[in-house]
Amino acid sequence: MFSHVCLLSDPETQSLKERLIEDLDYVLIPAEAWKKLVVWYGCVDGQQPIDRKVVEHGVFVKHCKVEVYLLELKLCESSDPEAVISCHFSKADTVATIEKEMRKLFNIPPEKETRLWRRYTKNTCEHLCKLDKTVQEAGFQLAPEMCFSFWSDVFCDLCCRKRSPSADWTPQ
Numbered sequence: 167m168f169s170h171v172c173l174l175s176d177p178e179t180q181s182l183k184e185r186l187i188e189d190l191d192y193v194l195i196p197a198e199a200w201k202k203l204v205v206w207y208g209c210v211d212g213q214q215p216i217d218r219k220v221v222e223h224g225v226f227v228k229h230c231k232v233e234v235y236l237l238e239l240k241l242c243e244s245s246d247p248e249a250v251i252s253c254h255f256s257k258a259d260t261v262a263t264i265e266k267e268m269r270k271l272f273n274i275p276p277e278k279e280t281r282l283w284r285r286y287t288k289n290t291c292e293h294l295c296k297l298d299k300t301v302q303e304a305g306f307q308l309a310p311e312m313c314f315s316f317w318s319d320v321f322c323d324l325c326c327r328k329r330s331p332s333a334d335w336t337p338q
Contacts (some may be wrong), residue, residue: 221257237257237266
């Protein structure tokens with residue numbers, strides 16, 4: 167039977183221990199090979215595979231690599247910025263993927279209009295309007311805190327008084 171519990175710092179969230187070494191602590195195999203091994207040898211009940219994506223690395227010279235450790239983002243709603251939930255995302259995930267996960271975590275219905283912000287400091291945010299950008303393209307490594315803002319007449323009035331030169335509204 168296969169078990170990867172020894173690789174996890176938190177089995178519930180499936181977070182990996184820090185500083186694991188490839189080929190010493192674990193071996194990367196394609197998803198199809200994992201499925202075959204599970205059919206042949208079985209797997210511990212309830213255990214999910216540790217799926218990882220191949221992402222592009224490098225600025226000038228590009229190369230592809232399996233992203234073993236995911237980026238941790240801290241997610242919150244603008245109405246309660248102190249209630250932060252940590253989630254892990256791949257550099258290859260899109261901003262739309264993060265929005266979808268935030269809607270699920272904060273029970274936000276699909277018809278509710280929202281805006282997604284990246285928070286740098288308590289008073290400095292950037293509106294994320296390009297949902298097709300990847301986490302890497304959006305530069306989340308620099309400021310991994312996300313905030314959801316809900317559109318309403320009151321909120322709009324507060325924000326429109328503080329418009330930036332780029333005409334994006336600033337969350338309060």
